[in-house]
Amino acid sequence: MTQHKISLTRYLVEQQRADGHIPGQLRLLLEVVARACKSISQAVNKGDLGGVLGTAESENVQGEVQKKLDIIANEVLIEANEWGGHLAAMASEEMDSIYVVPNRYPQGEYLLLFDPLDGSSNIDVNVSIGTIFSVLKKPEDHPGVQEADFLQAGAKQVAAGYCIYGPQTTLVLTVGDGVAMFTLDREQGSFVLTKENIQIPADTKEFAINMSNMRHWDAPVKRYIDECLAGSEGPRGKDFNMRWIASMVTDVHRILMRGGIFLYPWDKREPGKPGKLRLMYEANPMSWLVEQAGGMATNGRERILDIAPGKLHERVSVMLGSKNEVERVTRYHDPL
Ligand SMILES: O=P(O)(O)OC[C@H]1O[C@](O)(COP(=O)(O)O)[C@@H](O)[C@@H]1O
Ligand SMILES: [Mg+2]
Ligand SMILES: [Mg+2]
Structure with missing residues (x-):
């Protein structure tokens, strides 16, 4: 062929x-x-x-x-x-x-x-x-x-x-x-x-998150981003770059092309709302693409693709991209 x-x-x-x-x-x-x-x-x-x-x-x-x-x-x-x-x-x-x-x-x-x-x-x-x-x-x-x-x-x-x-x-x-x-x-x-066969590198030095929401984040997300921001002097021992386009399509496309992690987490502004992004129209298709490219996608606690939707317009917290980074931020959500 x-x-x-x-x-x-x-x-x-x-x-x-x-x-x-x-x-x-x-x-x-x-x-x-x-x-x-x-x-x-x-x-x-x-x-x-x-x-x-x-x-x-x-x-x-x-x-x-x-x-x-x-x-x-x-x-x-x-x-x-x-x-x-x-x-x-x-x-x-x-x-x-x-x-x-x-x-x-x-x-x-x-x-x-x-x-x-x-x-x-x-x-x-x-x-x-x-x-x-x-x-x-x-x-x-x-x-x-x-x-x-x-x-x-x-x-x-x-x-x-x-x-x-x-x-x-x-x-x-x-x-x-x-x-x-x-x-x-x-x-x-x-x-x-x-x-063909697009592959997301397992490691990355680039994260994507809307930093203006920082004060509303939950502790595990704050810890993860703080460690990235600490750069080569911090626990990660390397400097990170940041990108945020505010189009999930564009941020995910960059991750498929060169790796990275994308986060749109739950935050305290509307505690009853699981997240901003839509499970059925945004998170599910993007999570499957990312997994098919060797990456990982979770809501911080479970694999997005395993979530049983309760309603059509359901929202969800999203963390996806390079496997080792998504694994890390998901691990930070584990209760001690
Ligand atoms: O302005 P914010 O909160 O950073 O929003 C960016 C996010 O909202 C969205 O734009 C929502 O998509 P819609 O344009 O389809 O409503 C995502 O693509 C993107 O990741
Ligand atoms: Mg839209
Ligand atoms: Mg959208």
């Missing part, structure tokens, strides 16, 4: 041929998601010229003010996927409840979940943003589809990925057989395989 210049379509077909583990319907679904991402990428690129920047006059179910692009990206994903025959229903960070494929369209066996536009605060300042997606299989024990069908642990995902709209538009994908990266070739109009 040629390692370079192969399209997403050919990659998926060849994966399917190699061990039969990508069913045809799943392959089609992923191609439709990729096509939708291409279209979102175009809208993002146009910026002010397309009238897509700025805030819409609405709030989502999480009480967050929606940007125009949040709404556009959500609609693009729904319209692209609803008639293809591979889906039973979709769920999105931007919608209150699940979107069941209307019965005028053929029904499929998969469930698609997405954060249509991640890093919304970066849209208007021309910083990388992205789309995150996760695919589950609909349980077969009953006809129709309901919200409870989506409440499966991340370990049950059959595909997960994101598309980053940055200097390049790049799709990063796993179907449970490692992580592959595809770069959008705008002249050809297709995603071309540019990296």
Whole structure:
């Protein structure tokens, strides 16, 4: 098999041929998601010229003010996927409840979940943003589809990925057989395989956390970051660098490319809220990608992919990336 210049379509077909583990319907679904991402990428690129920047006059179910692009990206994903025959229903960070494929369209066996536009605060300042997606299989024990069908642990995902709209538009994908990266070739109009078997180094000297929340953190996170900040004179014996883009997609992409640890921990501002990030649309797909690349993802206490979701819009504390660092901060959470 040629390692370079192969399209997403050919990659998926060849994966399917190699061990039969990508069913045809799943392959089609992923191609439709990729096509939708291409279209979102175009809208993002146009910026002010397309009238897509700025805030819409609405709030989502999480009480967050929606940007125009949040709404556009959500609609693009729904319209692209609803008639293809591979889906039973979709769920999105931007919608209150699940979107069941209307019965005028053929029904499929998969469930698609997405954060249509991640890093919304970066849209208007021309910083990388992205789309995150996760695919589950609909349980077969009953006809129709309901919200409870989506409440499966991340370990049950059959595909997960994101598309980053940055200097390049790049799709990063796993179907449970490692992580592959595809770069959008705008002249050809297709995603071309540019990296396979992405591996996150187990050690790193780079962390990503919103430092402005420091005073609200729990003791184990504070200890971990304090030790990083102490640098070569501290217990870690090395200097750390810090990055925070405020787009999970972009921070995770950097970690997949060169290692690092990303933390968005629980904090004391809203003690009843497990974290800021969304389990089903952000943490699960990113955690599976990271694990597939040899990294680790926990909420400080348990593997994110083992968490049984209680509700669709569930939040979670997230620590992911280079294995030895995530292991360390998770260990700091152990009761003495
Ligand atoms: O401003 P903060 O709290 O640092 O937020 C950054 C985090 O919030 C998010 O932007 C949430 O994503 P949305 O843009 O999809 O709401 C994450 O991507 C990111 O890690
Ligand atoms: Mg997001
Ligand atoms: Mg979003």
